[in-house]
Amino acid sequence: MATLTIGGSNRRSFLRRGAPAGGGLFALAAVEGLAARAAFAKDGHKDRVSPDNGGYGELRELTRTDPESGFSQTLWLPEDFDFKVFSVAGSVMRDGNRTPLAHDGMACFPTGRRGEWRLVRNHEERSNPGAGAPAGTPERRYDALGAGGTTTLKVHWADGEPHFDEAWQSLSGTIVNCAGGPTPWGSWLSCEETTAGTRAGWGADHGYVFEVASAAEGEVDPVPLKAMGRFVHEAVAVDPRSGVVYETEDQNTAGFYRFLPNVPGDLAEGGQLQMLKIADAWNYDTRTGQRSGRILYVEWVDVEEADPVEAEEDPLAVFNQGWALGAAVFGRLEGCFYGDGAVYVASTSGGDEGEGQLWEYRPRGGKGGTLKLVFESPDAELLSYPDNITVSPAGNLVLCEDTGRDLPALRGLTREGEIFPLARHEGATEWCGAAFSPDGRVLFANLQGAARGDLGDPALEPGRTIAIWGPWGKGVL
Template identity: 45%
Template sequence: MTTSFDRRKFLARGAAVTAGTMLASGTQLLGAHGALAAPGRRGPELKAPDNGGYGPLQPTKDRTTGRTLLSLPAGFEYASFGHAAEYAAALGLPAAIGSDGYPTPGRHDGMATFKEPQSYRGIIKLVRNHEQGYSPIDAGQEPGDYTGRDYDRDLIGNPASAYDPMAAGGTTTLTFDTRSLTLVDSFISLNGTSVNCAGGPTPWGSWLSCEETVNGTQNGFAKNHGYIFEVPANGPDRKRTQGPYPAMGRFAHEAVAVDPANGTVYETEDSGNTSGFYRFLPNKPGYLAEGGTLQMLAVKGQPQLSTYQGFSGRVGEPLQVEWVTIDDPDPADITTESVFNQGFAKGGAAFARLEGCWYDGGSIFFNATSGGDVGAGQVWEFRPRGRSGGTLTLLFESPSEEVLDSPDNLTVSPRGGLVLCEDGGDEQFVRALDEQGRIFDFARNTIEGEEADMNNEFAGACFSPGGEVLFVNIQTPGVSFAIRGPWDKGAI
């Protein structure tokens, strides 16, 4: 998703739809969703012929390093950029130091592109998350509950600008030339946050960065975590950040998507089988700091519905939804399920690890990474109707890890396909769904090394404003890719 709107234009235009990948109307995108959600598709019918029109994957050399880091269809090329400082050193590349003088962090995750004044020359902005945490235990602080997560020791950026000097997550903002496929500039635009997993762009030109943790002062941090922060992509004060936004909830956030028609923010939660799908109704659309109301999706007539099992035969079935209000979005006595339990008690629906989330064509698409009868993943669509209802439809359920293994981040292509980043347990792919709901492989991780191997996840898929370049990250060792080629041959 790309955006060129500022806040004032967003408020003035109301129902206008932003530029970039929001090109498909509700009737164009994914064949009006009817074919994609067609029930009963099984076996070979799940696979798109000729790999979505692009042909088989083949090892492809990186323009930057000359190494074979990805496998892509014939005719596609890519350049790696924005390497984590340690990985750049290992590759023998120039030191990965930003224009602010600080090394580039690792654990690249969610990301989006933005137009900027020189977009006509191919120059764009990206804002990229870094899913780093930090354990105060490692610094000799009081012990706490870290739920088994490995935390990175290295803090990032200027300590004076950190939200919490004990936390190592944040974002970098990058300037990129889509014509030459080269990085122009980068700097750390948010620091002192923790486990910044995904997030999402806004129609007014900012990135919402989400913390996937509820650790805080009770765990030895200087401040509480589990919030959403806002990072402006452009503007005269480009390094100004806002947040946290406690009214948007304190839970294991994953991603968000903003409806440009009314400013509603949809949020996903990654907390096992106790994951909810939420919406935030801002008091003042476009001004999230002004507060608002957090609500959780419930299925009408089916309170506390578990959506992650028993749905393989219900692909394409629209479910009528309603919304239940979360009375205390920022609980003082926090657990991972504190917010979820409030909504579930009122009849809210339970999903299995909600992750990627993207708005396009009047719908919000999101992944349940561990959903489905075999736990290999589901792809859902929510289509709002007014302020109180809407429909929830299962678009795809993976029958096996070989077909689709744990979809995480996702985006919608300008040509109507859904692009899915895998976060599974074996080889990692970027896969896609065509307009008929058939799946195919587009890219495979072929990095090999001690830490960086083919089992490390893809993340952050997004298209350039003109749709000619697909950007994607591999989280470890921490590298971004710009991919271009004959898109019109296939479904992406």
């Protein structure tokens, strides 16, 4: 496999290659199984979970220490699994910068060398203007007062375990970089979950998507992709067949968007932002009163001004344009991923119980498609606030719960719709950015930690990246 780059042949050829390996077979079975599981729950079978924790057995307590920072982490994992903690917030990186706060969304990319991968990781830094610890070089910083951005990590597999090699700043001067998504041409789209700007004391306007090449050896030029919209961004998913980018909005009143690039694979060339509308239904509200499996026919309405000047004062300035044309409303759209010819979207607070929904959008030609509710959580014990979602090597799902409960979990989800805890930790900081290595041997994920404050403050809980590995084949993942 050739080394991934962000230019030339990879951009031009991704449409011919189709969907990335490992992303297409899970969707139909997994989400239909989840819908069936919901039916059992509504019949009073709320206590059903995957037998023997998905085949992995009971969780056991393990403690490991990052040799670089001295930070110790305790996790509960299945028997014969192990983990490492590394790249802790505040630790010095290869370029002399300190690892920023608030580890969040992330993806794992091959490099062309066997057993070597790169992680591109967001930082949801929420310090006030100039109050954080801005990283990167001044000439590459998007906003001199912003302390967020992305870092890139180099890791490799040797002697039966993963090893962390080095990290560096790859995007600087942005803020509240929460989620995003990988592209088929080998880059990471990092999204700002805010529309704050110069009126709030920042040196630049925020609320944009930025592209980071996984192959970049240092900081990329911070180019805001303004045609993709200025709103409270969360995640993105790219349809590898068409190059269309789907975008979610993390607000209680949220829209679901798509971006039609003028040049597929080259998002900086501009395009048209659109918002989902239910055909023959004006301002359809998906948040309550929905029925799993019902097919809703979709059309898309154009957003006339993707970068409205009023967005800083009104974070719904983009949403309101689609709403005026009859677009639909969702509740806190977060995780977003492509598989089996469809886009799957997690509504974190949707549903009659407010515990979350999972929607499937299936394109039908260029003008529309169908929307279907495939799961709505009837009870917090079954699933609470689904956020980041990733696909396992065997085609099942791993969910990051965005919940404030103690002992938050990474949860496995089987094709039969049964849920089980895969990993737990003590405390309330959320799991984020789950991503398997391309060969399926390692599950990488982040524990977010504090999102604002002084990197040198020992009272702050630091963000950190976790690598989990073990006998995946003994269970369903």
